[in-house]
Amino acid sequence: MREGSDARTRTAAAALLADVVCVLVFCAVGRRNHAEGITVTGVLDTAWPFLSGTAAGWLATRAWQRPTSLAPTGVVIWLSTVVIGMLLRKATSQGTAISFVVVASLSTAILLLGWRLGARVLRRPRKSP
Numbered sequence: 001m002r003e004g005s006d007a008r009t010r011t012a013a014a015a016l017l018a019d020v021v022c023v024l025v026f027c028a029v030g031r032r033n034h035a036e037g038i039t040v041t042g043v044l045d046t047a048w049p050f051l052s053g054t055a056a057g058w059l060a061t062r063a064w065q066r067p068t069s070l071a072p073t074g075v076v077i078w079l080s081t082v083v084i085g086m087l088l089r090k091a092t093s094q095g096t097a098i099s100f101v102v103v104a105s106l107s108t109a110i111l112l113l114g115w116r117l118g119a120r121v122l123r124r125p126r127k128s129p
Contacts, residue, residue, distance in 0.1 A: 008064075015067030016058065019077060022111035023050045026104070049092070050108070053084030068123075074116040081108050 027047040031038055036046075057063070057080030061073045082105050090096045 012064040012067045015063065018115050019054050019058070019112060020051065022108070022115065023047055023054055023081060026050070026107050026111055029107075030104075049088035049094070050081050050085035050104075052088055053081040054112075056080045056084050068116055068119045070113060070116045070120060074113050078109055078112040081112060 024043060024047055027050065028038055028043050031042055031046055036042060054077060057077030060080060061076045063073050063077060066073050082101070085104070086096050086101055
C-alpha cells in the first residue's frame with residue numbers, strides 16, 4: 001500500500017512543479033517580450049499573483065488527488081490562475097489591460113491544460129493491431 005501512496009505523492013509533486021514551471025515560463029516570456037529584465041526577482045514579482053491563483057486552484061480542487069486530470073482539476077487551476085492573478089494584479093496597481101487578460105488566458109490555457117492533455121495521451125493504452 002505504501003508503494004502506491006508514494007507513487008501518488010510523486011505524481012502530485014511533479015504536477016505541482018509542472019504548474020509552477022508553466023506559470024514561471026509564461027511570466028518570463030512576457031517579461032522578455034516587453035523588454036523587461038529576466039531576473040529571478042523580476043520573474044517572481046510578475047509571477048506571484050498568478051502563482052497565488054495556481055495555489056488557490058490546487059486547494060479548491062484538492063488537485064493532489066487527481067493532479068493530471070484535465071477536467072475539472074486542470075480547468076479550475078487554469079481559471080484560478082488567471083482570475084485570481086488578474087485580481088491581485090489589479091489590487092496592486094499592475095497592468096490588467098484587456099489584451100493582456102486575453103493573452104494571459106490563452107497562454108496559460110495552452111501551458112496548464114496542454115501538459116495535462118499530453119499526459120493523458122501518453123497514459124492512454126496502445127491498441128494492438
